[in-house]
Amino acid sequence: MRSLLPVALPLFLCLAFAAAAPTPAPQPNIVYILADDLGYADAGFNGGTDIKTPHLDQLARDGAMLKSFYVQPVCSPTRAALLTGRYPAHTGVYGVVRPNAPWGLPLAERTLPQALRDAGYETALVGKWHLGESDAAYRPTRRGFDHQYGLWFGNIDYFTHLRDGVLDWHRNDEPSHDEGYTTHLIALEATRRIREKKPGQPLFLYVAFNAVHDPHQVPDSYLVPYAHLEGVRRTYAGMLAAMDEGVGQILAALDQAGLRENTLVIFSSDNGGPQPGKVTSNGPLRAGKATLYEGGVRVCASARWPGRIPAGTVVHEPLHIVDWFPTLLKLAGAPSAQPLPVDGRDLWPTLTQGAKSPHAALLLCGTQPGVAAIRAGDWKLHVGAGGKKGSDQVELYNLARDLGEKNNLAATHPEKVRELRAHYDRAQQTAVPSGEKPVAAAKKK
Ligand SMILES: [Ca+2]
Known part of the structure; x- marks a missing residue:
């Protein structure tokens, strides 16, 4: 058997490679x-x-x-x-x-x-x-x-x-x-x-x-x-x-x-x-x-x-x-x-393929820094709710049961608030200031 290897192995590898080589997908x-x-x-x-x-x-x-x-x-x-x-x-x-x-x-x-x-x-x-x-x-x-x-x-x-x-x-x-x-x-x-x-x-x-x-x-x-x-x-x-x-x-x-x-x-x-x-x-x-x-x-x-x-x-x-x-x-x-x-x-x-969301938590940024919401699983936390940036004012909703965000559960689910708040706090560590510049600044120049 051993004497066959030098011939058979390269042939096998060659065939295997040909079968496994993916056809490059055309660029859509x-x-x-x-x-x-x-x-x-x-x-x-x-x-x-x-x-x-x-x-x-x-x-x-x-x-x-x-x-x-x-x-x-x-x-x-x-x-x-x-x-x-x-x-x-x-x-x-x-x-x-x-x-x-x-x-x-x-x-x-x-x-x-x-x-x-x-x-x-x-x-x-x-x-x-x-x-x-x-x-x-x-x-x-x-x-x-x-x-x-x-x-x-x-x-x-x-x-x-x-x-x-x-x-x-x-x-x-x-x-x-x-x-x-x-x-x-x-x-x-x-x-x-x-x-x-x-x-x-x-x-x-x-x-x-x-x-x-x-x-x-x-x-x-x-x-x-x-x-x-x-x-x-x-x-x-x-x-x-x-x-x-x-x-x-x-x-x-x-x-x-x-x-x-x-x-x-x-x-x-x-x-x-x-x-x-x-x-x-x-x-x-x-x-x-x-x-x-x-x-x-x-x-x-x-x-x-x-x-x-x-x-x-x-x-x-x-x-x-x-x-x-x-x-x-x-x-x-x-x-x-x-x-x-x-x-x-x-x-x-x-x-x-029906896979889960690739995100453990999604960050939803407000129109100014510090106002944000976190979506994690069925839960959603608003931080700076009402537009008060960086404030401790939070709202918590369970979207699976309350798609219309009517029942704020922050007071009754403090552990969930802490869990989602941690995602927000991590996001804040790399957050940059707003790049916005007012129109008036252009006119003054
Ligand atoms: Ca629009």
């Missing part, structure tokens, strides 16, 4: 569709009943619905978290970047499009930026995007594209005088980026609708099906219907380009619905935008990748938008050369 195209200020329960797939969202519903049914997907309570910090994989406590982007304010997403941050571009991706931002524009260094084309089209500020007039008399509509960071309703323009440009995608190169397309943020404006034709709704809710319904139509056009463009099978499409809102009950619906969740109650930070979300995410998946495990950064880099085979510590964790096993 990635389309992240971000809605602005969408209520938790306004899309049909997440419990909405009075507004028609057939395309968002189909997208969610064809993949996974993320029922406990967390973001930040307002626009800029959520976008910073998506693009860096880092919490506001580490980027310093706790609040919104006002027009002309002399700050933005810190330049030391390595962004998702930068990392994907280094991995061979073509990268495009279509829609809202809201991470700084006062200095050219903060603008999208300097932060990893090959293509930019849309608005820099947090909101603009949907038809004139003005904010306080200033035109904020740009192509590759130069003024654009394209005319039209921004939701239509964003959908049109997104479909163009898909049609004109560079052959042989994967695409990262970040579509950040300014819909359904105020000002509440929509072409009259979209109001017709919603005559039964009153006031701003009717306009909002038309705006959401227009956005849903745009999402349908983007999904159709992927189909027409033959890209459906190798494209991961992700959808979420950037924060919860403002004025719940009047304008938006956050369903059973308490409060809305700008708060750390569930209505402010838990948003409707979905993800579709045919053959990779089983259709009809429903994920109840808590996930955070910071998780997409490491997840997408891994799927893209991108070197995770982020020089700064990433807070996000790979959410793919949770999404595709």
Whole structure:
């Protein structure tokens, strides 16, 4: 037998190696569709009943619905978290970047499009930026995007594209005088980026609708099906219907380009619905935008990748938008050369294999340092509740029994308060101050 080894072993090793060598997975195209200020329960797939969202519903049914997907309570910090994989406590982007304010997403941050571009991706931002524009260094084309089209500020007039008399509509960071309703323009440009995608190169397309943020404006034709709704809710319904139509056009463009099978499409809102009950619906969740109650930070979300995410998946495990950064880099085979510590964790096993949340505890930062909430298992602790930063004023809820955060259990469960408070205290040790700089400082210079 021994005499056979020199011949047989190399042959065996050769065969074994051939069988075990994994076929490199093709880099998926990635389309992240971000809605602005969408209520938790306004899309049909997440419990909405009075507004028609057939395309968002189909997208969610064809993949996974993320029922406990967390973001930040307002626009800029959520976008910073998506693009860096880092919490506001580490980027310093706790609040919104006002027009002309002399700050933005810190330049030391390595962004998702930068990392994907280094991995061979073509990268495009279509829609809202809201991470700084006062200095050219903060603008999208300097932060990893090959293509930019849309608005820099947090909101603009949907038809004139003005904010306080200033035109904020740009192509590759130069003024654009394209005319039209921004939701239509964003959908049109997104479909163009898909049609004109560079052959042989994967695409990262970040579509950040300014819909359904105020000002509440929509072409009259979209109001017709919603005559039964009153006031701003009717306009909002038309705006959401227009956005849903745009999402349908983007999904159709992927189909027409033959890209459906190798494209991961992700959808979420950037924060919860403002004025719940009047304008938006956050369903059973308490409060809305700008708060750390569930209505402010838990948003409707979905993800579709045919053959990779089983259709009809429903994920109840808590996930955070910071998780997409490491997840997408891994799927893209991108070197995770982020020089700064990433807070996000790979959410793919949770999404595709029913694994538990990758987080023992999630940090939800308020719009100023020191105000935060911790989500750990079924429990949630608010520290500095009521906006008093660093205070001992806490609220404790058991979300499994009390999704609406009505019964504060802090007094009766001090051991649970201590346990979650320890997570908060650890997070505070590495927290940075807010990077916010007031607009006035720019004018004085
Ligand atoms: Ca928003």
